Amino acid sequence: MSTLKFTDPEHWNRIERHLSAGSGERFAFAYTRTISNTAAGPVLEVVKSVLIDDADTSRGIDGWYIRDQALDHVHNYALVTGYGIVEFHNHHHGPAGFSAVDEDALAPTVVYSLDLLGGLPYAAAVWADGAVHAEWWRLNERGRVERGQFDTITVYGDQLRVLNARPVTEERLSRQVPLLGTRAQAAIATLRVAVVGVGGTGSQLAQGLAYLGFRNVLLMDDDLVEISNLNRMVTAGYADVGRPKTEVTRKRMRAIDPMGTVVTAGGITATSEHPELDDVDLIIGCVDNDGPRNRLNQIAVLTRTPYLDIATGVDDSAEPFALGGRVVLTAPPGPCLTCLGELDAAEIARWAKPAAQRELDRLHGYGTGTANPSVVYLNGLTVNAALTELAAWLSGVRPPAQWLDIDVVGDPSRPGTQVDPRDVVGPDPGCITCAGGNRWRTTLRPRVQAAAAVNA
Numbered sequence: 001m002s003t004l005k006f007t008d009p010e011h012w013n014r015i016e017r018h019l020s021a022g023s024g025e026r027f028a029f030a031y032t033r034t035i036s037n038t039a040a041g042p043v044l045e046v047v048k049s050v051l052i053d054d055a056d057t058s059r060g061i062d063g064w065y066i067r068d069q070a071l072d073h074v075h076n077y078a079l080v081t082g083y084g085i086v087e088f089h090n091h092h093h094g095p096a097g098f099s100a101v102d103e104d105a106l107a108p109t110v111v112y113s114l115d116l117l118g119g120l121p122y123a124a125a126v127w128a129d130g131a132v133h134a135e136w137w138r139l140n141e142r143g144r145v146e147r148g149q150f151d152t153i154t155v156y157g158d159q160l161r162v163l164n165a166r167p168v169t170e171e172r173l174s175r176q177v178p179l180l181g182t183r184a185q186a187a188i189a190t191l192r193v194a195v196v197g198v199g200g201t202g203s204q205l206a207q208g209l210a211y212l213g214f215r216n217v218l219l220m221d222d223d224l225v226e227i228s229n230l231n232r233m234v235t236a237g238y239a240d241v242g243r244p245k246t247e248v249t250r251k252r253m254r255a256i257d258p259m260g261t262v263v264t265a266g267g268i269t270a271t272s273e274h275p276e277l278d279d280v281d282l283i284i285g286c287v288d289n290d291g292p293r294n295r296l297n298q299i300a301v302l303t304r305t306p307y308l309d310i311a312t313g314v315d316d317s318a319e320p321f322a323l324g325g326r327v328v329l330t331a332p333p334g335p336c337l338t339c340l341g342e343l344d345a346a347e348i349a350r351w352a353k354p355a356a357q358r359e360l361d362r363l364h365g366y367g368t369g370t371a372n373p374s375v376v377y378l379n380g381l382t383v384n385a386a387l388t389e390l391a392a393w394l395s396g397v398r399p400p401a402q403w404l405d406i407d408v409v410g411d412p413s414r415p416g417t418q419v420d421p422r423d424v425v426g427p428d429p430g431c432i433t434c435a436g437g438n439r440w441r442t443t444l445r446p447r448v449q450a451a452a453a454v455n456a
Contacts, residue, residue, distance in 0.1 A: 001151045001192055001279040002041025004032070004086065004123065004134055007304050007332040009157030011049040018051045019090035019127045025064035026090050027052040029074050031083035034120060035303050036278040041148050042121040042136055043279050044084060045304050050074065063101040064089070075116055085113060086123040086134070094129035096164075102126070110137045110145065123150070132163040152190055152281050156306065156331050159396035162187035162281075172257075173213050184394040185213060192216040194280040196268055196296055198249045199223065200232035200374050201310055202286035204383040206249045207234055210256040212387070217253065217260065218280060219246040222267035232376040268292040270352040274299060284308045284386075288372075290344045291351020297330075297337040301434045306331040309342075310386050312406075314373040323375075325382030325406040329389060334427030336434040340403070382406050385419055 006012040015028045028051045032044040056070035078085050087109075091099070098106065106124060113122040114137060125134035134150045153163040165186035168177075177185050193214055195206050198221045209217060225233065225240045225248055233245070235252035246264035253262050265276050270291065277283060277299050285296045285307065293309060300307035312325040330336050337343055385404050393400040401421040408417050427434060 001043075002136060002148055003043045003279055003281065004125075004150050004153045005035075005043070005045045005304055006153075006155040007045055009155050011046050012155045012163075014049050014051065015088055016127065019088060022054060024054070024059065025057070026054070027057060027064075027066055028088045030086040030088065031078060031081065032086055032121075032123070034084060036275070037121060037138065038275065038278065040279060041151070042123075042138065043303070044086070044121065044123065044136075046086070047083065050077075063105065075113075079116060082120075084117055084120040084122065086125060088125045088127060091126055091128040094131060096126045096128040096131045096133035098124075098126060098133070098135075113137075114139055114145065125153075134164065152192065154191075154281055158399040160187065160306070160393045161396075162190050165190040168213065176212070180391060180395045184391075184396070187394050188213045189215050191281040192218070192279070193282045193284060194218040194220060194277055195284050195286065196220045196292070197286035197288070198235070198245045199229060199286070199288075200376070200379045201312060201383055203233045203235040203245070203249055203252075204376075204379050205284060205286055205310065205386070206253055207256070208383060208387045210253040210260060212391070213257065215257065215260040217262045218265060218276060219249055219262060220265045220267055220276075221245045232374050232379055234376070234380075268295050270295065277305070278303055280305060282306050282308065284310065286310050286383075289351055290342075290347040293337065294343050294348045297343070298433055300330065301332075301334075301336050304332045307337075308386060308390065309337060310382055312374070312378050312382050314375070314378070320409060323378060323408040325378060325385075327382060327386040327389065327401075327404040327406070329393070329400055329402050334431070334434045335424065336427070336431065338433040339428040339431045340424065378406075378408060381408070381417070381419075 011030060015030065018028050019026050028049060030046045031048040033047050035043040035045055052066055052070055056067045058065055058067065074085065110122055119139065121136045121138040123134055123136040125132055132153055134153055135147060136150060137145055137147050140146050150164065155161040155163065165183065167182055168185050168189045173185060191214065193209060193216065195202055195209070195217060198206055198219050202221065206217070206219065223245050225236045225243050225245055227241055230236060230238065235249040240248045244264070250262040250264055253260055268274065268287070283296055283300050283305055285293055287293050287296070296307060307330045309328045313322070315322040328337065328340065328342060385406060389400040389404065392398050402424040403422040405420045405422055406418070410416050410418055
């Protein structure tokens with residue numbers, strides 16, 4: 001799956017404001033960092049945008065052109081910084097797509113740009129009537145040009161937008177579209193979501209995603225259904241005992257929405273690179289250990305992917321006993337779970353040890369605790385709170401809460417179930433996982449300064 005990510009919404013906002021104004025054809029460029037470039041297509045992050053002034057464009061017999069000096073400036077900047085390039089221009093009438101004139105101009109441009117970029121993908125896009133059509137080109141191992149269309153073009157920020165999502169019109173979803181909006185429903189159907197862990201919490205989440213209309217889902221888990229799971233795993237019954245949790249959950253999701261594509265994979269590990277997560281648009285963690293939670297946090301930071309972490313817990317040894325949950329949503333530039341202090345280093349270290357070492361630890365009394373109590377209503381409450389924030393983010397009705405605390409027990413002064421958002425501070429400048437957003441200062445700014453010197 002190929003993706004173009006605007007992790008800073010202002011990059012796209014500048015481009016769209018520029019393209020939507022004026023009477024003629026307008027142009028803009030985005031510089032990109034390649035996150036991955038697999039057989040499924042490239043995943044690119046926009047790191048800078050530049051607008052082409054109308055004075056640097058002209059109209060010829062067969063279309064609009066950018067003056068050579070302006071193009072040289074764009075190309076030199078990419079050459080010095082090592083970035084890829086995406087060219088944007090507007091059409092005044094939809095649907096968004098390349099015209100015959102565009103195709104004629106793209107043929108030589110693609111060949112020149114791929115040679116200039118030294119193996120990096122080149123991309124071009126058309127904006128029309130608020131929608132975007134974008135395609136990419138790259139050289140394969142034989143030196144031939146490959147071409148493909150971006151599966152998703154996402155914009156983060158107070159609202160999660162999918163610029164190339166197609167409208168969804170079907171009766172099953174007709175009661176929620178007035179609430180979410182047509183664009184949010186289209187985004188839901190387009191986004192590729194990874195659900196890691198499909199037990200008590202993950203099964204509730206997967207079912208909720210299917211009801212909402214998410215149609216491109218990756219389920220990751222290694223476990224088989226056990227009888228003790230049946231008090232809370234809403235996608236399984238007695239007949240499913242012994243079957244993979246992912247397959248059982250996939251069957252339930254497909255029963256809800258036969259049009260959905262649900263792919264299954266093994267669970268998260270300490271040693272694998274997990275390339276299956278490189279090209280998803282959202283990672284949702286429903287794991288019960290900080291080891292895999294930390295690994296998902298790392299992958300989300302490296303791939304510049306939003307991460308929704310859902311956790312529940314019961315402590316019946318406390319007095320009074322504790323029963324609650326927690327939802328955290330992170331997205332570039334952070335903070336991440338490490339910044340927020342939500343990861344237990346000792347638990348992570350135990351999980352990351354080889355199987356033989358973990359067995360030796362158990363013989364010496366480490367990691368021998370019994371399974372914590374689990375109950376279906378706590379999982380359902382926490383998952384639905386998470387889905388509510390996700391829906392708010394997609395619809396744009398309000399920014400999502402980055403952190404929710406859920407307390408089912410309450411206290412004498414506030415009896416009853418409590419769902420409280422918590423204030424979240426910015427990224428930690430000393431974070432060992434995301435560097436507190438200082439990637440700009442330590443990596444990108446020197447490149448930008450060097451490019452500015454060249455073009456001065």
